[in-house]
Amino acid sequence: MATATTSRPNLVTPSPIFYAMVILTIGFGVALARGYRYDGVTMFLFVVMGWAVSLALHEFGHAIVAYIGGDRSVVAKGYLTLDVRKYGNLKTSLLFPIGILIIGGIGLPGGAVWINVGAIRSSVMRSLMSAAGPAMSGLCALACLLPIRLGLIDSPGLLVGMAFLGWIQIIAMVLNLLPIPGLDGFGIIEPHLSRETLRSIQPLRQYGMIVIFVAILFLPPVRDAFIGFTDSLTELVGGSEAFGTRDSGWFEFRFWERL
16 A cells, blocks of 8 residues: 655755856856956956855854754745845845955955744754854865865966955954854853843944954954964965965955056
């Protein structure tokens, strides 16, 4: 006797927008590999699209761990579709971080997923949920930099682009891990703080990102220490060739300065 079975729909259903961003990133990477650099325009498009893909993966990391931890609302909110429009709004989730990247070459976090932390079963899972975003940024950095260290990239154009994009991912990971209210680093330790401590910190949450942004862009000692640390990580992961070419990527990325 045959019995009917029902299959559970896939939880992770990437949106056409995400697939389009991935295809465009690969396409611009192929153009760089073949030498079609167009005075930096191809580099700009490759890095911007690759950064947009990593933003979606960062927020997806938070969402999938939240789901595992017990928050089923992330499915209805569309967080498992990797659609950047679902993470906050278009301005905060995509345009703002891309704008900061263009202005200062800094991988600032963009959108945010709204997690029902009350549904997450343990404080450890809440910490893991916060850590998942920077972890995804770290994986993106590895995807960019390890092929350079292993000598898998022969094209000078693609090598420069991968080194610069990997360096941006390192910046995003380190920045997000800072234990400052509003960043993922604080989210990692937050479940383990007392209520009194959290109440005292609450008024500072809205200023955390502003303080970091101002310090890195306008305070040379802070900027030099931060960039020096991310440079060291970039060289550690990608080797001296990645470290030596990421400045070339930043220069080529800003093609409008040479028009």
